[in-house]
Amino acid sequence: MPAFSVHSLSTVSGTIHHITASVAVSATDDESLKTRAGELARELKLPLVTAAEADFDLLLVVTPERLELRDNRDPRLGPVWVDFSHFDLRPYSPHLSRRQPLARALGKKAQSVVDATAGYCQDALLFALMGYRTTAMERSPLVMAxxxxxxxxxxxxxxxxxxKRLHLIEGDARLLLTSLKPAPEVIYLDPMFPPKRKKSAAVKKEMRLLRELVGDDLDARDLLEISRRVALDRVVVKRPDDASPLAPDPSMSIAGKLVRYDVYLTRR
Ligand SMILES: C[S@@+](CC[C@H](N)C(=O)[O-])C[C@H]1O[C@@H](n2cnc3c(N)ncnc32)[C@H](O)[C@@H]1O
Structure with missing residues (x-):
């Protein structure tokens, strides 16, 4: 495995996060795409390779349509890319309803929300489309790309x-949150769910690859503690419905489909 396969992100409290796969950037055969791939490789500090060089676990490939992640270890698995085409954007659609558990957890008065674990921005986009002023923070430059x-x-x-609706910031939220002005009303956290003890074939490849890129978010309790100090109204944490809360004293919990939103009120 090439020497750069384990890439450590700088941290606040000393926890180290590992990318457990080796990753390189590539492009399909087109000069302008190769230029874009070169820029991206420099931004992400990853090697630039031709698609034929298969000595990497994962390739981030610039194609004419999109940026996609390909798993070189198993070509039968199709590529992964961030796709929002399943979102129903029509006014009053259930996706955009403020009556859904996710919106209820944010509270009736919320006008803005900081998503401090943005990932692929599925939740952050929902917040923005529901009309909240949304700031999304993500510490993995690759996931952000x-x-x-x-x-x-x-x-x-x-x-x-x-x-105009969704402001993206790259970096560790544990640092970024404490310098946000004005302080956020609501902070939303969706750290990686604890890995299942039994490996399930049903774990979607998107989530499997995400875990290889960002690790297990073992510092999530630290992030919750900082968020509780900073948020003016509340912190909302998304958890699997069968997992214990990230901190033992949520003010309330709202059940969603297979998940739960634990709400920590911070009003002082
Ligand atoms: C489960 S994913 C979030 C998925 C996201 N809610 C979505 O809708 O796509 C967790 C993400 O949080 C990010 N993360 C965890 N701790 C973070 C921190 N302290 N600062 C910034 N990002 C963080 C991880 O890198 C990972 O991409």
Missing amino acids: LARDGLRRLAARAGIALE
Whole structure:
């Protein structure tokens, strides 16, 4: 395995996060795409390779349509990319309803939300489309690049000026949150779910690859503690419905489909 296969992100409290797969950037055969791939490789500090060089677990490939992640270890698995085409963007659609558990957890008065664990921005996009001023923080530059690409394609397809509603910040939320001005009303956390003891074939490949890229978010309790100090109204934590709360004293919990939103009120 090449020497850069384990990439450590800088941390606040000393916890180290590992990318457990070796990753390189590549492009399909087109000069302008190769230029874009070169820029991306420099931004992400990853090697640039031709698609034929298969000595990497994962390839981040610039194609004419999108940015996609390919698993070189098992070519039968299709590529992964960030896709929002299943979102129902029509007004009053259930996706955008403020009566859904996710929106109820944010509270009736919330006008803005900081999603401090943005990932592929599925939740952050929902917040923005529901009308909350949304800031999304993500510490993996690679995951952020995939999310940006999905958002760019959605904005082009649906003709939405997303940049006015959704502000993306790359970096560790444990640092970023404490310097946000004004302080956020609501902070939303969706750290990686604890890995299942039994490996299940049903774990979606998107989630499997995400775990290889970002690890297990073992510092999530630390992030919750910082968020509780910073949020003016509440912190909402998404958990699997069968997992214990991240901190033992949620003020209330709201049940969603297979997940639970634990709400920690912080009003002082
Ligand atoms: C389960 S994913 C979030 C999925 C997201 N809610 C979505 O809708 O796509 C967790 C993400 O949080 C990010 N993360 C965890 N701790 C973080 C921190 N302290 N600062 C910034 N990002 C963090 C991880 O890198 C990972 O991409």
